[in-house]
Amino acid sequence: MGKNRLEAFSDGVLAIIITIMVLELKVPHGANLADLKPVLPVFLSYILSFIYLGIYWNNHHHMLSATRVVGGGVLWANLHLLFWLSLVPFVTGWMGENHFASAPTALYGVVLLMAAIAYWILLRSILRKQGKDSLLARAIGKDLKGNVSVVIYAVAIAVAFLNQWIADGLYVLVVLIWLIPDRRIERMLFENGKID
Amino acid sequence: MGKNRLEAFSDGVLAIIITIMVLELKVPHGANLADLKPVLPVFLSYILSFIYLGIYWNNHHHMLSATRVVGGGVLWANLHLLFWLSLVPFVTGWMGENHFASAPTALYGVVLLMAAIAYWILLRSILRKQGKDSLLARAIGKDLKGNVSVVIYAVAIAVAFLNQWIADGLYVLVVLIWLIPDRRIERMLFENGKID
Amino acid sequence: MGKNRLEAFSDGVLAIIITIMVLELKVPHGANLADLKPVLPVFLSYILSFIYLGIYWNNHHHMLSATRVVGGGVLWANLHLLFWLSLVPFVTGWMGENHFASAPTALYGVVLLMAAIAYWILLRSILRKQGKDSLLARAIGKDLKGNVSVVIYAVAIAVAFLNQWIADGLYVLVVLIWLIPDRRIERMLFENGKID
Amino acid sequence: MGKNRLEAFSDGVLAIIITIMVLELKVPHGANLADLKPVLPVFLSYILSFIYLGIYWNNHHHMLSATRVVGGGVLWANLHLLFWLSLVPFVTGWMGENHFASAPTALYGVVLLMAAIAYWILLRSILRKQGKDSLLARAIGKDLKGNVSVVIYAVAIAVAFLNQWIADGLYVLVVLIWLIPDRRIERMLFENGKID
Numbered sequence: 001m002g003k004n005r006l007e008a009f010s011d012g013v014l015a016i017i018i019t020i021m022v023l024e025l026k027v028p029h030g031a032n033l034a035d036l037k038p039v040l041p042v043f044l045s046y047i048l049s050f051i052y053l054g055i056y057w058n059n060h061h062h063m064l065s066a067t068r069v070v071g072g073g074v075l076w077a078n079l080h081l082l083f084w085l086s087l088v089p090f091v092t093g094w095m096g097e098n099h100f101a102s103a104p105t106a107l108y109g110v111v112l113l114m115a116a117i118a119y120w121i122l123l124r125s126i127l128r129k130q131g132k133d134s135l136l137a138r139a140i141g142k143d144l145k146g147n148v149s150v151v152i153y154a155v156a157i158a159v160a161f162l163n164q165w166i167a168d169g170l171y172v173l174v175v176l177i178w179l180i181p182d183r184r185i186e187r188m189l190f191e192n193g194k195i196d
Numbered sequence: 197m198g199k200n201r202l203e204a205f206s207d208g209v210l211a212i213i214i215t216i217m218v219l220e221l222k223v224p225h226g227a228n229l230a231d232l233k234p235v236l237p238v239f240l241s242y243i244l245s246f247i248y249l250g251i252y253w254n255n256h257h258h259m260l261s262a263t264r265v266v267g268g269g270v271l272w273a274n275l276h277l278l279f280w281l282s283l284v285p286f287v288t289g290w291m292g293e294n295h296f297a298s299a300p301t302a303l304y305g306v307v308l309l310m311a312a313i314a315y316w317i318l319l320r321s322i323l324r325k326q327g328k329d330s331l332l333a334r335a336i337g338k339d340l341k342g343n344v345s346v347v348i349y350a351v352a353i354a355v356a357f358l359n360q361w362i363a364d365g366l367y368v369l370v371v372l373i374w375l376i377p378d379r380r381i382e383r384m385l386f387e388n389g390k391i392d
Numbered sequence: 393m394g395k396n397r398l399e400a401f402s403d404g405v406l407a408i409i410i411t412i413m414v415l416e417l418k419v420p421h422g423a424n425l426a427d428l429k430p431v432l433p434v435f436l437s438y439i440l441s442f443i444y445l446g447i448y449w450n451n452h453h454h455m456l457s458a459t460r461v462v463g464g465g466v467l468w469a470n471l472h473l474l475f476w477l478s479l480v481p482f483v484t485g486w487m488g489e490n491h492f493a494s495a496p497t498a499l500y501g502v503v504l505l506m507a508a509i510a511y512w513i514l515l516r517s518i519l520r521k522q523g524k525d526s527l528l529a530r531a532i533g534k535d536l537k538g539n540v541s542v543v544i545y546a547v548a549i550a551v552a553f554l555n556q557w558i559a560d561g562l563y564v565l566v567v568l569i570w571l572i573p574d575r576r577i578e579r580m581l582f583e584n585g586k587i588d
Numbered sequence: 589m590g591k592n593r594l595e596a597f598s599d600g601v602l603a604i605i606i607t608i609m610v611l612e613l614k615v616p617h618g619a620n621l622a623d624l625k626p627v628l629p630v631f632l633s634y635i636l637s638f639i640y641l642g643i644y645w646n647n648h649h650h651m652l653s654a655t656r657v658v659g660g661g662v663l664w665a666n667l668h669l670l671f672w673l674s675l676v677p678f679v680t681g682w683m684g685e686n687h688f689a690s691a692p693t694a695l696y697g698v699v700l701l702m703a704a705i706a707y708w709i710l711l712r713s714i715l716r717k718q719g720k721d722s723l724l725a726r727a728i729g730k731d732l733k734g735n736v737s738v739v740i741y742a743v744a745i746a747v748a749f750l751n752q753w754i755a756d757g758l759y760v761l762v763v764l765i766w767l768i769p770d771r772r773i774e775r776m777l778f779e780n781g782k783i784d
Contacts, residue, residue: 005203005207005257005261007593007596008203008204008207008596009207009210009211009253011593011596011597011600012207012208012211012212012404012600013211013214013215014597015211015597015600015601015603015604016211016212016215016216016600016604017215018601018670018674019601019604019605019608019674020215020216020218020219020604020608022608022674022675022677022678023219023608023611023677024223025675025678027612027678027681027682027685028682029685030686031682031686031689031690031691031692032691033691033695035691036695047671050667050671050674054664054667057597057667058660058663058664058667061593061663072254075254075257076250076254076375079246079250079253079254082214083243083246086214086215086218086246087218087221089218090218090221090223093223094223094224094227097223097225098226098227101227102227103227103228103229103231104227107229107232179664201399201403201453201457204399204400204403205403205406205407205449208403208404208407208408208600209407209410209411211407212407212408212411212412213411216411216412216414216415219415220419268450271450271453272446272450272571275442275446275449275450278410279439279442282410282411282414282442283414283417285414286414286417286419289419290419290420290423293419293421294422294423297423298423299423299424299425299427300423303425303428397595397599397649397653400595400596400599401599401602401603401645404599404600404603404604405603405606405607407603408603408604408607408608409607412607412608412610412611415611416615464646467646467649468642468646468767471638471642471645471646474606475635475638478606478607478610478638479610479613481610482610482613482615485615486615486616486619489615489617490618490619493619494619495619495620495621495623496619499621499624
């Protein structure tokens with residue numbers, strides 16, 4: 001089965017998720033700059049989630065560009081990932097509107113954690129099809145970043161109920177870890193002259 | 197006429213339907229975990245509908261991957277299917293917000309039933325173009341799953357007014373029947389070496 | 393310039409327009425079938441608009457499948473068409489929520505009229521690039537259906553203030569005229585063996 | 589890495605942004621033409637933003653059609669542009685609902701300014717990959733329009749607090765500057781016979 005439609009559908013869902021989040025930014029009724037103040041925390045949580053979704057789109061893009069065959073298992077593993085990502089606007093709005101309170105901050109971490117696990121499952125189901133010696137398998141290697149992220153999310157969820165700002169700081173930390181572009185796959189593909 | 201734009205448009209509509217459903221998950225005003233409680237039934241109905249739409253996307257994908265020619269009749273049969281699927285967010289929200297009450301549960305089944313019939317019409321209109329001996333016709337065979345689903349929906353609609361939990365259980369049953377991936381088309385295509 | 397991205401963008405916008413209309417179907421608060429009653433007129437206007445947008449997508453599809461070159465003028469003529477179509481959810485909601493009252497019914501016709509004019513402009517700007525003897529020019533011929541539709545819309549807008557039901561009936565009439573699939577382009581392409 | 593998925597994702601996000609703006613046009617409760625009056629300023633701001641997003645889509649289209657290679661830096665520069673454009677519906681709604689008051693008019697200009705800067709960064713990051721003598725570099729030349737726009741936005745933001753109508757007029761002026769289609773890239777490509 002071709003991977004094109006899987007990419008197109010994922011792109012569509014990610015584009016919609018990233019864009020409907022902005023609907024949580026409710027237009028204030030007053031016309032002064034001060035009226036924007038209550039929108040500010042929602043805006044900050046919007047920026048954070050926008051970057052997270054950008055990272056997922058970016059990594060998803062890389063992962064599939066090194067993939068050839070796509071079977072039924074991969075389709076469902078992909079939908080499972082999109083399911084957790086589709087909850088990002090909800091937890092973003094809840095966290096923003098409550099000024100990064102403990103429970104919403106923890107739930108935000110739960111969704112990120114589940115999305116990370118879903119991404120891991122998707123990666124495994126693609127690798128299973130391609131074999132351990134495949135280009136993708138070698139490119140991913142030990143997936144240190146992915147494993148570190150999961151640990152940080154788990155810590156952040158627990159810490160959120162003690163001090164939510166540490167948890168929020170940990171979410172920013174994961175963003176920074178990933179924003180440094182993951183050139184592993186890109187380099188491997190380049191070295192093997194397989195860029196299409 | 198090429199089938200690519202039909203696929204792209206269907207993917208777009210399905211991606212939007214599956215994603216705007218999450219807008220029915222209204223962000224609660226309180227910041228405690230207990231404030232999530234009223235959202236829970238909507239969340240459960242969201243999961244159910246997400247899987248249903250995933251199944252439709254998956255099957256739609258399979259069906260068209262074995263299709264070559266697309267005429268005006270197919271375009272409209274496809275729009276007819278998308279129409280019923282576009283009502284899924286509405287009935288999902290109504291069922292969730294009313295904690296799976298009888299009438300919303302029955303209406304949910306009506307929309308599923310109409311979508312199943314629309315899918316059947318789409319399948320017939322594609323097969324009519326391709327002939328009875330085509331790859332797709334042989335792959336589909338008697339379409340047992342599709343027929344069983346229609347019967348279960350009809351039963352669930354009637355039963356919803358007696359006991360809605362049985363009806364909801366029947367919707368979950370159909371999901372389980374379909375989640376076991378339908379490898380018929382995949383296998384046929386594989387055996388004929390026609391995977392592109 | 394390639395026409396693929398124009399098609400993809402138009403498909404995206406049309407898919408979103410056709411789908412966000414369903415957000416005008418507000419989930420009722422009660423859980424009885426009777427609570428659906430106020431939603432009914434909105435539902436009827438939704439069906440009407442869904443078919444209209446389906447017709448536009450269908451015709452747009454045909455028109456571009458017979459098009460090769462796309463210039464800046466065509467891009468803007470296309471955006472102009474999408475602008476008027478993007479107003480369909482608004483007028484659909486207004487007409488439905490006010491039970492097909494005169495003013496909303498008339499405004500609905502204005503948007504349809506402007507969309508029809510925008511479609512005509514788009515067609516002209518494509519034909520200007522392709523020449524009078526092009527495949528598309530011959531396939532379209534005198535565009536009787538398009539011209540008749542514009543006249544009916546104009547009549548409906550005026551009539552809406554006398555009796556809105558006649559106006560609504562005229563909108564249904566136009567739908568019926570178009571639902572009979574316009575095989576002109578399809579046939580021409582087929583005869584010329586140019587289907588790709 | 590292929591540029592197709594970057595185009596598809598950008599098209600998706602732009603299509604959604606341009607379309608969800610229409611959700612800010614709240615359906616009025618009354619059924620008279622007079623009930624449309626409060627919607628009018630939102631409608632005017634909608635037209636303005638629709639054209640702006642159309643210009644961005646158009647220019648984005650041109651820029652990428654002259655691009656071959658896409659790296660990680662370009663992906664993020666593109667997401668950065670989409671981030672600022674995703675805020676357009678918010679500022680459009682705020683400006684429209686407050687009848688083009690000073691603060692919303694100024695904020696509208698800030699978002700336009702940031703989007704223009706993001707577009708400039710994206711252009712540079714593509715050019716850096718392609719070299720100074722590339723087709724795109726020569727086609728863009730000194731990018732006079734882009735530089736003039738940035739200056740006008742900056743002036744408009746400052747002027748908005750003195751007289752917002754001058755600022756709004758300046759936004760219309762930028763639209764007019766860009767609506768005159770930028771044939772530079774198109775011409776260069778044509779002369780080099782590189783249109784694909």
